[in-house]
Amino acid sequence: MAKPIEIEAQGLCYTRGSRVIMNQLSCVFPRGRISVLAGPSGSGKTTLLRMIACLIRPDQGALRIDGEADLTELGLGAVRAFRRRVGMLFQGGALLDSMSVFDNVALPLREHSELGEAEIRDEVHRVFEAVGLDSVDALLPGQLSGGMVKRAGLARALIEKPDLLLCDEPFSGLDPPTVRRIEELLMQVNQSGGATMLITSHHTESTRRMADHLVLLLDDGAVSGDTKALLQNDARVAEFFAESTSPALAKGAP
Amino acid sequence: MRESPRLEIWVGAFVLIGLAAIAYLSVAIGGLTAGGPGGLEIIASFDEIGGLKSRARVVVGGVKVGQVKSVALAPDFRARVTLDIDRRLELPLDSSASILTSGVLGDQYIALEPGGGDDMGGKGPKFLAAGDEIQYTQGAVILERLIGKLIQNLGSGPSKTDASDAEPDSGAASEEGSK
Amino acid sequence: MNPAAALRALGARSIALVRDLGRFALFSVRLVAAGVQPPWRARRLIREIYDSGVLSLVIVCISGVAVGAVLGLQGHNTLVRFGAAGQLGAVVGLSLIRELGPVLTSLLVAGRAGSAMAAEIASMKVTEQLDGLRMMSVDPLDFVGAPKALAMVLSMPLLATLFTLFGIFGGYLVGVVVLGGDPGSYISTLQDAVRFTEDVVGGLLKAGVFGVLVALIATYRGFTAHPSSAGVSAAATSTVVIASVATLVSDYFITALWGY
Numbered sequence: 001m002a003k004p005i006e007i008e009a010q011g012l013c014y015t016r017g018s019r020v021i022m023n024q025l026s027c028v029f030p031r032g033r034i035s036v037l038a039g040p041s042g043s044g045k046t047t048l049l050r051m052i053a054c055l056i057r058p059d060q061g062a063l064r065i066d067g068e069a070d071l072t073e074l075g076l077g078a079v080r081a082f083r084r085r086v087g088m089l090f091q092g093g094a095l096l097d098s099m100s101v102f103d104n105v106a107l108p109l110r111e112h113s114e115l116g117e118a119e120i121r122d123e124v125h126r127v128f129e130a131v132g133l134d135s136v137d138a139l140l141p142g143q144l145s146g147g148m149v150k151r152a153g154l155a156r157a158l159i160e161k162p163d164l165l166l167c168d169e170p171f172s173g174l175d176p177p178t179v180r181r182i183e184e185l186l187m188q189v190n191q192s193g194g195a196t197m198l199i200t201s202h203h204t205e206s207t208r209r210m211a212d213h214l215v216l217l218l219d220d221g222a223v224s225g226d227t228k229a230l231l232q233n234d235a236r237v238a239e240f241f242a243e244s245t246s247p248a249l250a251k252g253a254p
Numbered sequence: 255m256r257e258s259p260r261l262e263i264w265v266g267a268f269v270l271i272g273l274a275a276i277a278y279l280s281v282a283i284g285g286l287t288a289g290g291p292g293g294l295e296i297i298a299s300f301d302e303i304g305g306l307k308s309r310a311r312v313v314v315g316g317v318k319v320g321q322v323k324s325v326a327l328a329p330d331f332r333a334r335v336t337l338d339i340d341r342r343l344e345l346p347l348d349s350s351a352s353i354l355t356s357g358v359l360g361d362q363y364i365a366l367e368p369g370g371g372d373d374m375g376g377k378g379p380k381f382l383a384a385g386d387e388i389q390y391t392q393g394a395v396i397l398e399r400l401i402g403k404l405i406q407n408l409g410s411g412p413s414k415t416d417a418s419d420a421e422p423d424s425g426a427a428s429e430e431g432s433k
Numbered sequence: 434m435n436p437a438a439a440l441r442a443l444g445a446r447s448i449a450l451v452r453d454l455g456r457f458a459l460f461s462v463r464l465v466a467a468g469v470q471p472p473w474r475a476r477r478l479i480r481e482i483y484d485s486g487v488l489s490l491v492i493v494c495i496s497g498v499a500v501g502a503v504l505g506l507q508g509h510n511t512l513v514r515f516g517a518a519g520q521l522g523a524v525v526g527l528s529l530i531r532e533l534g535p536v537l538t539s540l541l542v543a544g545r546a547g548s549a550m551a552a553e554i555a556s557m558k559v560t561e562q563l564d565g566l567r568m569m570s571v572d573p574l575d576f577v578g579a580p581k582a583l584a585m586v587l588s589m590p591l592l593a594t595l596f597t598l599f600g601i602f603g604g605y606l607v608g609v610v611v612l613g614g615d616p617g618s619y620i621s622t623l624q625d626a627v628r629f630t631e632d633v634v635g636g637l638l639k640a641g642v643f644g645v646l647v648a649l650i651a652t653y654r655g656f657t658a659h660p661s662s663a664g665v666s667a668a669a670t671s672t673v674v675i676a677s678v679a680t681l682v683s684d685y686f687i688t689a690l691w692g693y
Binding site for chain 2: 480483624
């Protein structure tokens with residue numbers, strides 16, 4: 001059963017060329033909650049997400065899971081084992097475009113589990129239902145609409161019942177009604193499965209609505225904590241959300 | 255992963271045709287034999303083998319019966335050629351071997367001519383067996399020597415005889431080939 | 434540019450080149466290691482053989498006939514001067530089997546299938562499909578790279594042989610049918626001249642080596658592409674250039690070594 005993961009970032013530093021992307025970044029992503037990673041463009045949201053996914057390594061610092069292992073020190077085998085507990089929804093869905101949607105979502109099961117084809121089919125349809133997809137089995141990813149791509153990507157991320165779900169800009173490129181639907185879907189997933197969820201988003205409205213925990217990356221460091229509390233008490237947070245509202249509306253809509 | 259059966263058929267056809275092409279190239283054109291009807295090894299020694307190489311053809315009456323297995327220098331400075339020919343052949347003991355050229359500028363090959371069945375004074379089997387040596391051999395014609403002799407003969411007039419251009423190594427009739 | 438700066442630039446370039454070669458070698462080792470271990474991806478391999486092999490058939494066969502025809506034409510005109518027109522079959526056959534078959538096929542395949550392979554992998558990188566695989570604990574080298582590379586290695590000798598046979602046919606068309614050469618001589622000199630070990634095996638060996646080179650270069654350029662549209666096209670074009678040069682250079686060394 002799901003054992004949601006808690007992640008703590010300690011003193012992360014990352015520089016690309018002459019740009020300092022992270023400087024002594026520390027924050028916590030609490031167990032089983034929905035955390036949103038917000039901030040202006042280039043603040044390092046996606047970078048942090050990719051570090052947690054072990055796709056890149058920070059120059060310095062540690063990422064502790066459940067207070068024990070440090071993600072930045074893991075060898076290849078340990079990374080593989082960790083990733084079995086993680087599901088990731090990429091911004092563009094990252095589905096393999098030469099395979100059908102069904103085959104894409106079934107891939108993790110076909111690779112890692114001993115299930116037979118009939119059982120795999122049941123699992124895939126179960127997760128399709130959970131994300132609200134219907135009759136897409138034989139379609140290719142290129143034939144799906146933006147919202148459906150996100151759902152399919154989410155289905156693939158969820159099929160192995162992960163303890164940690166990472167979502168990179170799940171609302172990008174979607175119209176407002178679809179944004180609401182995906183938002184509800186994610187909250188539903190969190191409630192039913194209990195996995196820790198980490199979402200990067202520009203979308204201030206959704207963040208306000210769904211985030212239990214907020215990590216805001218600003219130039220002078222990160223502000224993190226309970227969303228409602230921060231919005232009320234922290235001036236920087238309130239300012240970010242206030243001034244982001246207007247450009248966000250223009251940006252959030254496709 | 256489901257692939258359309260059409261695709262798999264194409265791939266299968268491609269691989270089959272490709273392998274068939276390789277097989278055709280090897281056998282029909284490259285002369286690959288599956289072990290072949292060889293097996294009988296006999297020896298022939300020559301003063302001069304010219305351009306004869308191993309795997310050169312060995313023919314009887316123009317028909318290929320085997321190939322040259324190896325060429326080595328014998329202690330008496332003659333060339334010792336090992337032939338690998340069809341083991342079903344029954345060649346009389348007094349058969350001869352000559353080195354001929356295909357065409358004017360072609361490869362060299364060995365032509366065997368069955369002898370008359372002369373016993374050669376022995377009481378043993380009448381045919382060449384494994385390891386036997388052919389007694390009558392005719393070496394290769396070297397074009398340069400031929401021309402040299404010709405010029406010599408022309409230069410010194412018709413009084414100099416010995417107009418034969420190749421020296422037989424023994425009593426068998428001399429023969430130059432061109433196909 | 435002052436000489437000191439030029440020298441520094443040259444030094445930096447050379448070091449970068451050596452470093453790239455090292456990266457390429459390490460990548461190749463990892464790719465081969467991934468390929469020879471289970472899981473065997475038969476379905477993907479079949480699909481990749483279709484992409485590299487079957488789809489290259491048309492260009493290979495047409496080019497084969499064309500090259501054979503030219504050899505027939507040139508060969509005939511040259512041999513006639515030496516009174517050796519009957520040797521045309523041997524000339525066309527040997528040229529194709531030993532050299533032109535493997536080399537030209539490799540160049541054509543590098544251009545068609547090699548660049549497509551690199552571009553496909555690079556665009557998978559841009560759209561994060563490779564990262565997606567990693568997050569599912571599937572090694573992209575094993576899932577994507579190895580089947581593509583293996584398909585190329587298997588397809589190359591088959592295509593080279595087809596090129597050669599079509600070329601011999603093309604030479605026959607021109608030398609015999611058009612220019613009136615003797616069909617019997619064409620075929621018999623061809624058969625006499627071609628030896629299985631030196632010529633046919635040598636040619637297949639070359640094709641195999643070229644297949645390996647093109648496969649490794651295409652997958653490497655794909656995996657290390659810059660994640661942008663410019664990066665995708667750069668991966669494709671650099672594959673064609675590098676693979677072609679590698680083919681031609683290694684051709685010399687294989688020829689020298691195989692003929693002792």
